[in-house]
Every structure is written in C-alpha cells, then in structure tokens.
Amino acid sequence: MGAPKQKWTAEEEAALKAGVLKHGTGKWRNILSDPEFSSVLRSRSNVDLKDKWRNINATAIWGSRQKAKLALKRNQLSAKHVENSVAVPASEEVVDAKPFTVSSGTPGAISPRKPFSRLDNIILEAITGLKEPGGSDRASIAVYIEEKYAAPLNLKKLLATKLKLLVANGTLIKIKHKYRIAPRSTNTEARRSPLPLLEGRLKDSSKPEKKVIRILTRTQVDADLSKMRSLTAEEAAAAAARAVAEAEVAIAEAAQAAKEAEAAEAEAEAAKIFAKAAEKALKSRMQDTWVFLDFFKLR
DNA sequence: TTAGGGTTACAG
DNA sequence: CTGTAACCCTAA
Numbered sequence A: 001m002g003a004p005k006q007k008w009t010a011e012e013e014a015a016l017k018a019g020v021l022k023h024g025t026g027k028w029r030n031i032l033s034d035p036e037f038s039s040v041l042r043s044r045s046n047v048d049l050k051d052k053w054r055n056i057n058a059t060a061i062w063g064s065r066q067k068a069k070l071a072l073k074r075n076q077l078s079a080k081h082v083e084n085s086v087a088v089p090a091s092e093e094v095v096d097a098k099p100f101t102v103s104s105g106t107p108g109a110i111s112p113r114k115p116f117s118r119l120d121n122i123i124l125e126a127i128t129g130l131k132e133p134g135g136s137d138r139a140s141i142a143v144y145i146e147e148k149y150a151a152p153l154n155l156k157k158l159l160a161t162k163l164k165l166l167v168a169n170g171t172l173i174k175i176k177h178k179y180r181i182a183p184r185s186t187n188t189e190a191r192r193s194p195l196p197l198l199e200g201r202l203k204d205s206s207k208p209e210k211k212v213i214r215i216l217t218r219t220q221v222d223a224d225l226s227k228m229r230s231l232t233a234e235e236a237a238a239a240a241a242r243a244v245a246e247a248e249v250a251i252a253e254a255a256q257a258a259k260e261a262e263a264a265e266a267e268a269e270a271a272k273i274f275a276k277a278a279e280k281a282l283k284s285r286m287q288d289t290w291v292f293l294d295f296f297k298l299r
Numbered sequence B: 001t002t003a004g005g006g007t008t009a010c011a012g
Numbered sequence C: 001c002t003g004t005a006a007c008c009c010t011a012a
Helices: A010-023 A028-033 A046-061 A068-078 A119-130 A138-148 A155-168 A188-192 A208-217 A220-228 A233-263 A266-295
Strands: A172-175 A178-181
Touching: A010 A028, A010 A046, A028 A046, A119 A138, A119 A155, A119 A178, A138 A155, A155 A172, A155 A178
Parallel strands: none
Antiparallel strands: A172 A178
C-alpha cells in the first residue's frame, strides 16, 4: 500500500556515516537532532538509522555471504541434520570473535559492540594460545595469527603498531621483545592510570577521553581493510578512500584529544598518552592505505 | 531510545 | 527460490 520501500540514497548514507563519525555509534537520536544532518535525514527515524547502520556494517564485513547468527539460525531452522563435516575451517570464522573484551569482562563497558577491532582480541588470543612462559615475540604472534586466521596483507605492520598501542595502554607488557598479557593491571590501584579509558563509560563530564573512545570506534576501518582483499579494484579504491577520509578525521580528533588532555589535569595523563599512541597508529595505517591506493594507480 | 530478533518487499 | 535491504516488534 503506501510504503513502497524507501531506499537509502547515497546522500542519506553519507550523512549517516558522517553522523556516526561525529557522534559515535548508537547516538541515533543525537545524529537526527544535529542540524547538519537533520535536513538530509528528515524522513528517517532513529530506528531507521540504526537499521541502516546495521546493514552497512553487516555487508561490509561479510560481503554477501554468511550472516553469523542469522545464517546459523536459518541453518538450524531449515535443516536440523546438518552434517557438520563441511566448512568450519578457521579462516572466515573470525566472524564470531569471542566475547573477549580488551579491557575487562564487563559487557557493555565499551560503548559500541560491533565495530570493534578484532585484531586486539586476536593478539591476546594468540599470546594466550601460544602459552609461552615468558611471553611471545612478534614473529610468533604473527605466525599464529596467519595460521589461524586469514592474514591481512599488511599484518606485520598492523601487528607492530597494534602491539605498541597495547603496550602503551597497559593491556600488554613487553619484556625483552616478548609480549605478555598485563596481570590484571598491577594491584589495586589499577584503574588509576593503566586503562581507564577502555573501561570508562563517562557520560557528560568526560573531557578528552570521550573522543579517545570514539577513535577506537573507528577501528572499523580494520574491517574495511580486510574486506578489500576480496574486492575489485574499483570497490577497493572506494573503500580505501573512505578509510582515508575517516582516518584523517580520526587523526584530527586524536590530536585534539591529546591537546585537551594536556590542558586538563592529572588524571588526563593516561588519556594523553593513549591519544598520542592512537594518532600515531592511525597515521601509519593511513600510510598503508595510501600505498594500497597507489598500487591501483588511483587516488 | 536503543539493540536485536523477526518480517516483508524487492532484485537477481 | 535465495539473498539483501528496508521495515516492524519488543525487551531492557
């Protein structure tokens, strides 16, 4: 009858992305209220935004196949005999990365749940899985990841920066080229400096930390990068361009966050360090992206 | 209000 | 028929 399905226009989609970029995922109502997007998204509800964002991410990560839970459920519904002899290799299974939170086990501690880097989790899993007494070095971790998962083209580089980052924020401890998982953050005063950023769900009083967290959200760029592996040059170029644009914004915000942290007080110390580390990581990632684009003679 | 499960419309 | 995207329902 009266609703022939209102497909999303490129402009609306762009507005949504920009909105998420500025307000963060989950702030649908906020995005709609923003005068900058309200015009374009006038005919969309907060739920619409949420659904659209879900679709975008779903298709971005799994191209056009396997639908995680949905696929699983459908399988169980339409076929209960399942011979579980086919598939289930360990390549695309990254999909259902375990609920292994980087910070703590608190569900919902981190704002978004979906667009979160899985590399962090994989690294931790690798170190845990390798079970090396003194910790594992970069090479071992890389090998582990390459064997268990579909290795990204620039895994080594990503791994290097990621490890550095994890060490910087206290998640990992580096001892003589070996990395090991930080022991529950030393003692009781743990939450003081190590990784309050990851735990924080700071509401309004937050200062730069809020922005830092948003930067983490942007690790969805990781998904884009891995997605490129199976795309055409054109699609990949588009995705890369998007990644660059997002990275640029992220870098700007990271720098801003660091600046604000500097201006703030003592407890902002950790925020400052983390923000700078994030900025650096993003910069190197951007470089990777540019190399990638160059490869396709585009840009 | 939001997240997630579920349903319907539509394209291939 | 199958997969995808827009839309709907509801618990928290």
